[in-house]
Amino acid sequence: MSRERLYSPKVIKQLLKAFDFSFSKGLGQNFLIDGNVVRSISEGAEISKDDYVLEVGPGFGTLTEELLMNAKKVVSVEIDERLNQVLMQTLSGFDNFVLVNADILKADLKRLVEEQFNNHSFKVVANLPYYITTPIIELFLKSDLPVESLTVMVQKEVGDRILAEPGNKTYGSLTVFTQYYADASLVTRAPKSVFMPQPKVDSVVVKLDMKKELPQVNEKVFFKLMRGAFTKRRKNILNSLTTDTSLAINKEEMKAILESLNLSTNLRAEDLSYTDYLNIAKLVEKKHKVD
């Protein structure tokens, strides 16, 4: 008879007891206890036997177990060394698992990818620790590592910001920032009851498929414009794009740019689509050589 899977709350409770383990709130330790969610993360990430997977924070190995059953190799980066002995037991049956003890934000990922994946492209899959969700997403989006996609569980509020449409109040710099690097889609929503211990908020799983090629635009101009626009969301776009961006462009010039794109100067940052920001950045770049 096959043994019970790690997502069983009974198994998690047994492990807590056997290893005298207490969850660290500070490390965002909310472990998954729901088989459907675990499966939908792996399915959403489209993991197959050809795939190399980098997981952030394996915890007791609940999601890792599912990934190991489907992937070629899984390398999990975990900061909490108390989990080493637990994982040694829970994932002992797999020969395609490697545990790396490190802080994901400080780890030498270039070297890891070279040593563990032979520089092959890989997928990032994780139930992210909530206190550093955005820095981790930014790290992988901006890195020049061969990342194919990120499939990550994040708190609902962050997921809503990533997936927001223009005009929505959750639409903001994170939405546009993400779109610059990736195509975002919703995998599934999950209530707080699928975690132990239960967090205060519900979660969503989003998939970010990395774009094969970055947009043809001066990155500095694009990000300066975008950040400036969202710094004071209530200002109209003409004001925020000229006073808050530190780009040497005056109101007259920006007005002409907006008009040439059929964008009213009275719009606010949240009304402009990702493509609008791209188009504005291209025209600003044309007018001024920005270094």
Ligand code: SAM
């Ligand atoms: N994957 C497990 C699951 O779904 O049951 C645990 C997910 S839990 C939300 C987040 C995990 O990330 C914890 O195991 C925590 O110790 C780990 N973690 C927190 N901060 C980290 C960091 N800076 N680098 C690597 N892992 C971290």
